[in-house]
Amino acid sequence: MRVAVVRNRDFTGVINRFGQPLPQPPEPYPERDSDSVVPALQEGGHEVLLCEGDKGLLTTLERFMPPDSQARPSGFVFNLAHGIQGESYFSHVPAMLEMAGVPYTGPSPLGHELANDKVVTKILIRDRGVPTPNFRVMRRGTEGTGDLRFPVVVKPLRGGDSLGLQLVYEPAELKQAVEVIVEQYAQDALVEEYIDGREISVPLLGNEELEVLPLVEQDFGDRATRLMTWEAKYVAAAAASKICPAQIGNGLATVLRDISIATFRACQCRDYARVDIRIDRSGQPFVLEINANPSLTTGSSYCAAANTAGYSYSSLINRILDVAHARYFGTSVPQGRT
Secondary structure, eight states, X not given: OEEEEEEOOOXXXXXXOOSSBOOOOSSOOSOOHHHXXXXXXXXXXXXXXXXXXXXXXXXXXXXXXXXXXXXXXXXXXXXXXXXXXXXXXXXXXXXXXXXXXXOBXXXXXXXXXXXXXXXXXXXXXXXXXXXXXOEEEESSSOSOXXXXXXXXXXXXXXXXXXXXXXXXXXXXXXXXXXXXXXXXXXXXXXXXXXXXXXXXXXXXXXXXXXXXOOOEEEEOTTXXXXXXXXXXHHOTTTOXXXXXXXXXXXXXXXXXXXXXXXXXXXXTOOXXXXXXXXXXXXXXXXXXEEESSOXXXXXXXXXHHHHHTTOOHHHHHHHHHHHHHHHHHSSOOOSSOO
């Protein structure tokens, strides 16, 4: 099958550089998903095209996968695009594909928006009885904190990769922390109670029937800041190690699986996702957020879990494509090149 892997690495493919830019990390990512996904799909027997999710995307796709005589899709998109600019950048490529009638992996534009807005996520999952840390949304940092207990975590309301994440211990520090988010990320700040304890990632695979992959614990060792900051994710010297499978009792593991599935459903995720959970000192879990397009780099938590479950990297990537194809067409991906 023809599979186009869509990414965003070149940010020049727009009519104008205008509006809110995509938040950029402090240094380049050491590995990109597409570096490994393309050869994995090729290993699965597919004809693969790597392309940018920019203004020329639909022209590129129409050349690569023209419709057949009955106007049925002749190919598929493996969506790794994060967008280029604007407020809803994660949803831009899925919206283009929806409009053009091109099937793709991962959430719809709505699903991306529900998962990417951390406050919306919290409201949705609380309505389903899923515990999440208490929070406030702030623009000045001088608003009343109500019953919030310090320390608190301050971060952009929307976005990923822990960019802008700060741990604040005293009310006097809060104003400056919120100002950093508003000035650097042009959005309100989410201020939520810090949950001191363990951090567990719950990877999910599927749609109607969800496979819960082995749980992954982020091991912070003896470091003072026990948070998944950008550095803890991507800087080798500061990276948290992973324990997979996490050493969790059966009862708690069942609770983590149940609240993760409830979060997946509430945020209308599709095909694959990762739910991040903190467990406090008393054993109470709190969902932090859901990543609707989690990292598929070979060293990621998602891939560590899949490897523990018995997937090779290639079989995992092709399995994601397969469940997405079945969601659209009710059948597995056709074998071999077409």
